[in-house]
Amino acid sequence: MKIVIINYGAGNIQSIKFAIKRLGYEAVLSNKADEIRKADKVIFPGVGEASSAIKKLRESGLDDLIPNLKQPVLGICLGMQLMCNRSEEGNTVGLGIFDVDVLRFSKSVKVPQIGWNQISDLKSDLFKGIQEESHIYLVHSFYAPLCSQTIAISNYGLKYSAGLKHDNFYGTQFHPEKSSDIGERILSNFLEL
Template sequence: MKIVIINYGAGNIQSIKFAFKRLGYDAILTNNVEEIKNADKVIFPGVGEASSAMKMLRESGLDTLIPNLKQPVLGICLGMQLMCNYSEEGNTKGLGIFDCDVVRFTNEVKVPQIGWNAITDLKTGLFKDIVKTEYIYMVHSYYAPSCEETIAIADYGIPYSAALAKDNFYGVQFHPEKSSTVGEQILKNFLQL
């Protein structure tokens, strides 16, 4: 199986590569359009700021490639947020895969949210064999509200989308590569989609 991690200058790529290595796969880090198109599975990571990340995607032409991919695609953290219509962070137009807008947590909670949080209301094969009260690792200041494409919920002062799905596209707000055995199971499940 050919697993590609999109390299566009945003992301904690090494920990994702190590996570797949533990599962027995060598993920390829690339921004080559043909390699991405020919992958069996695509990982769209992201750590950083939305507007500068979108600028890098536009400059490399990946902003038009990603929404047209036909194989399973997993957006992680900022990667998931960039798959939405819009983000308040940097007033950023997203890729428009998920029909929701990303907003900032209010000052009523400590921002960013850093640490372990429970996920509930799990849907789709991405969460196969996962118990509803599992905890995953989060680091973020912005979130996607619950919407029609929500497949998991987390709560941080308000309930929000911990994961989204539409067609062959999946997005998780959390870091499966840093979420212990639960995250490993989610990555395994993604490889089986």
């Protein structure tokens, strides 16, 4: 199986690569359209700020490529947020894969949310074998509200989408590569889709 982690200068790509290796697979880091297109599975990571990350995608043409991929694609954290319509972070226009806008947490909660939280209302094979209220690791100041594409929910002052799915596209607000055994199972589930 060929696994490509999109390398566009806005990701914690090494920790994802190591997590994939622990599962017994090798992943390639790439920003080359042909290589990404030929992959069996694509992981779209993201750490950083939305407007500068989308600028990097546009400069490399990946903003046109990603929404047209046909294989399973997993967006992680900022990667998931960039797959949404828009983000309040930098007033950023996203890739429009998930039909929801990303909002900033209100001032009533401490931002960023850093640390462990729980996921519930799990839908999709991405969460096969994962129990309700399992703990996952998050670092974020912005969130995707609940919508018709929500496949996991978390709560931080309000309920929000911890996971999204549309066709062959999946997104997790949390970092599966940092979420211990639960995260490894979710990554394994993704690779088995």
